[in-house]
Amino acid sequence: MNCQLCQKEMDAYRGGTLPEGIRIQVEAHLESCDACAQMNQLIFLSDKVMDEEKNLQSNPFLVTRIMAGIEDLAPGYESYHPVSVFQKVLKSAIVAVSLAAAIFIGVVAGNLYKPATPVNKIPVEMVYLNDAALESVDLLTN
Numbered sequence: 001m002n003c004q005l006c007q008k009e010m011d012a013y014r015g016g017t018l019p020e021g022i023r024i025q026v027e028a029h030l031e032s033c034d035a036c037a038q039m040n041q042l043i044f045l046s047d048k049v050m051d052e053e054k055n056l057q058s059n060p061f062l063v064t065r066i067m068a069g070i071e072d073l074a075p076g077y078e079s080y081h082p083v084s085v086f087q088k089v090l091k092s093a094i095v096a097v098s099l100a101a102a103i104f105i106g107v108v109a110g111n112l113y114k115p116a117t118p119v120n121k122i123p124v125e126m127v128y129l130n131d132a133a134l135e136s137v138d139l140l141t142n
């Protein structure tokens with residue numbers, strides 16, 4: 001028997017459902033092959049752990065104790081975040097005042113800015129330009 005065949009039959013071997021001839025071959029291989037013997041031992045241990053987990057009983061008082069602990073914490077939790085009416089009013093007042101200050105500062109800064117050359121004056125040459133001669137309307141009609 002080779003390792004592949006032995007590992008294929010291992011589940012049935014541990015379950016005790018193998019026919020007598022194959023069971024003897026698997027046992028002989030497990031005695032001669034360290035790798036398969038270790039794998040068999042590992043699967044045996046993992047099966048044991050899973051069986052132990054299935055038999056674990058949950059503590060019926062655990063949920064009750066946790067919920068009681070949460071309820072004990074709840075009043076203390078409230079005191080960590082006291083939100084009074086005064087604080088709410090103060091917060092919105094601070095937001096409004098800072099918004100107004102930002103707008104005021106923006107307007108003042110915009111009025112303080114003076115360009116180096118006056119932009120409102122039209123250069124003298126522009127007065128003599130004939131717009132109609134620059135762009136003919138006839139081009140657009142065709």
Ligand SMILES: [Zn+2]
Nearest residue numbers: 002003033036
């Ligand atoms: Zn083997």
